Amino acid sequence: AGSRVHMSQHRMRVRGGARALMSETPLPPPPMPAPPPAPVPVKLPPVSEGANAAGLKTITLTHANGDSATLYTFGGCVTSYTHAGVETLKVRPDAKMDGSKPISGGIPHCFPQFGPGAIQQHGFARNLEWEVRSTDAGAEPSVCLRLADSPKTRDMWPYPFEAIYTVTLASDRLKTSLEVKNTGAEPFTFTAALHSYFDISAVANLKIEGNFKGSQYIDKTAKPPAELTAASDTITISKETDSVYKGVSGELKLVDSGKGTQLAIECKQGWRDTVIWNPYGDQGMGYDSFVCAEAALAAFPFTLQPNVVWTGLMDLVSTKL
Numbered sequence: 001a002g003s004r005v006h007m008s009q010h011r012m013r014v015r016g017g018a019r020a021l022m023s024e025t026p027l028p029p030p031p032m033p034a035p036p037p038a039p040v041p042v043k044l045p046p047v048s049e050g051a052n053a054a055g056l057k058t059i060t061l062t063h064a065n066g067d068s069a070t071l072y073t074f075g076g077c078v079t080s081y082t083h084a085g086v087e088t089l090k091v092r093p094d095a096k097m098d099g100s101k102p103i104s105g106g107i108p109h110c111f112p113q114f115g116p117g118a119i120q121q122h123g124f125a126r127n128l129e130w131e132v133r134s135t136d137a138g139a140e141p142s143v144c145l146r147l148a149d150s151p152k153t154r155d156m157w158p159y160p161f162e163a164i165y166t167v168t169l170a171s172d173r174l175k176t177s178l179e180v181k182n183t184g185a186e187p188f189t190f191t192a193a194l195h196s197y198f199d200i201s202a203v204a205n206l207k208i209e210g211n212f213k214g215s216q217y218i219d220k221t222a223k224p225p226a227e228l229t230a231a232s233d234t235i236t237i238s239k240e241t242d243s244v245y246k247g248v249s250g251e252l253k254l255v256d257s258g259k260g261t262q263l264a265i266e267c268k269q270g271w272r273d274t275v276i277w278n279p280y281g282d283q284g285m286g287y288d289s290f291v292c293a294e295a296a297l298a299a300f301p302f303t304l305q306p307n308v309v310w311t312g313l314m315d316l317v318s319t320k321l
Ligand SMILES: O=P(O)(O)OC[C@H]1O[C@@H](O)[C@H](O)[C@@H](O)[C@@H]1O
Pocket: 104, 115, 121, 122, 195, 220, 242, 275, 277
């Protein structure tokens, strides 16, 4: 009992002390936690390898000026090109990024067939793994990929070939070069495209300018497809659009008043036609966030003789309006 008395006296003394403190000046507030340190920008080397969540291999090129480009070896598909902090390419919101389907976005390859036909839609190059042949970590970082025939491709298309795709990040542009070589003993014919998806603020803000007026084009949305003559050098999108402009190449401009940018698509060699595609109204595909303006060899098949190389060059140049 003696010890219980001692304990309660002790508690009373403590409580009484606390009351005395509360009646004096309030305690200063506890110090604010220190703000988290500002993130240190990660400066990537000119060429860096990585992988996405599903394990698909990526290569990122980083220019000293801060521009960057990322490419997947699956399909040899460039999925991002940023210039001056502005993204130029779009990956569709419904794209599968696990190798189960071609990547619906960026710059997929259509080869050796554009569109539907004897083999799978848009050919097999967009859903095969391309081999990294070399990289260059110089002032203009680049990566060079290779796709060649294999038992799998010969099952679908019986021709030996080698495709070399080089992507170079220059200070003011992304350069692409596709070389297709007939490594067999017989000629073959092929069609192809760089099925580029370009990031836009909204279709209503977009004008596509090029050498269209007077050209023949196939309107693939008509049933059956209709052959028409382009009335203007400017194309706007206000309905589902799927048009192959025959013999229209050179320079195309995507003028986006919402983004305040102009993207020039400069085809310098090889590509002969232009395809404009937008699945207007399809929310699932995110139709209002991209337009496909494709450098193509699509209107007529191209015949490639043994040991001959076909080269297609396309540059992307983004500038502020
Ligand atoms: O859905 P995919 O196979 O990637 O193709 C997308 C579109 O690609 C375009 O190039 C075609 O002209 C369209 O008809 C097609 O729908």
